[in-house]
Amino acid sequence: MMHSQSTGGNSNHNQQIQADGDVNAPSAMDGGVNIGGNNFGVVITSIATADEPRRSFEVSKKTRIPIPASLIGTVSGVITIAGFITGGFSVKQLIDVYLSGNGFDAVGGLPHGPWWFLGSMIMIVFGLIGWLFFRFLHRNVLRLPKLWIFRAWAGIKEENGRTYPYSLRLSKRCPECRNQKLHFQQVPEKWLDFYDNTHTHTKRKVTDWASLAVCPRHSEHSIPVDISGNDFDEALPR
Secondary structure, eight states, rough: OOOOOEEEOGGGGEEEEEEOOOOEEEOTTTEEEEEEOOSOOOEEEEESSSSOOOOOOEEEEEEEEESHHHHHHHHEEEEHHHHHHHHHHHHHHHHHHHHHSGGGGTTTOSSSHHHHHHHHHHHHHHHHHHHHHHHHHHHTTOOOSSTSSOOEEEEEEBTOOOOEEEEEEEEEEEESSSSSSOOOEEEEEEEEEEETTOOOOOEEEEEEEEEEOOOOSOGGOOOBSSSSSTTTTTTBOO
16 A cells, blocks of 8 residues: 655645655656556546536556558558459459350359459458448547447547557446446447337337446446547547
């Protein structure tokens, strides 16, 4: 356990810090000392309400993907365009075979068109997924998983001005249940229920999700996570 004591007179420069144990103080200016924590230069908070104050969450683990968002967007765009071009040539080949009236024998058996078409569809799917990820990164927001066992993702700008993908593991104990760790995840907030002719419930379609720190003991202890009120879009050292 760390014990600290601060004493000072009229001048801030006379302040002293006495500590037993390990202290991480990256900066000390005008008599103030910043004690380093585990947030790694990343700040994530809750949404303050009339009944609840703003709370800070700890980033217990952080993994930086060393590929800038701009490169992800460029590569995704190239893959998508290549997929459309390849798909267009494969479709043209299949049409030519069909219009020839001689079947596949006219081209020496099964043409390569179907395989090229399948490959182009795979390229387009991967390219679009990468492009959507690129757009998410440039929003500089936090995205919680729908299953709490997975990590959160965020696009965080660094001091060089580039945005990088970050995988984050968040942690905090429930303020009401001290021995319960909160689960960070998306939960259904709004949904549509469907019924058949006999008024039997058939399915539910979620239309909106809420980002929460969920208490596993009592759902009313859940804390809304502010996914955009952070410093992810500020070029800071991380």
